[in-house]
Amino acid sequence: MTIDIETTGRGQFAAVRATLSEDFATQTARLQQLTAASDSAEAHNRAAMLTATRQNLDQISGALRRIADGTYGACVQCGSAIPPERLEILPHAQHCVPCKEKHHG
Numbered sequence: 010m011t012i013d014i015e016t017t018g019r020g021q022f023a024a025v026r027a028t029l030s031e032d033f034a035t036q037t038a039r040l041q042q043l044t045a046a047s048d049s050a051e052a053h054n055r056a057a058m059l060t061a062t063r064q065n066l067d068q069i070s071g072a073l074r075r076i077a078d079g080t081y082g083a084c085v086q087c088g089s090a091i092p093p094e095r096l097e098i099l100p101h102a103q104h105c106v107p108c109k110e111k112h113h114g
């Protein structure tokens with residue numbers, strides 16, 4: 010997948026939006042699966058996976074919202090443009106690399 014940040018017009022981020030929508034559906038299905046599962050031996054793992062899946066859904070819906078309001082691709086922390094190659098790896102990235110590193114350090 011290639012993200013062309015320079016592209017303007019109606020097709021902007023169409024591919025990203027499609028990818029994110031697909032991810033959203035996948036994560037939603039996983040969430041339903043995890044919620045419906047009843048194997049108590051896996052309960053601990055399932056709780057961790059549920060948390061991770063919910064976080065993914067949050068991030069994906071956040072990215073979809075930023076595409077809709079035109080702020081997609083900008084760092085939510087400092088407003089800098091997130092490098093396209095980073096968005097290509099992580100379409101729902103909301104921080105530029107320096108802010109992300111600061112966040113973790």
Ligand SMILES: [Zn+2]
Binds near residue numbers: 084085087105107
């Ligand atoms: Zn930043």
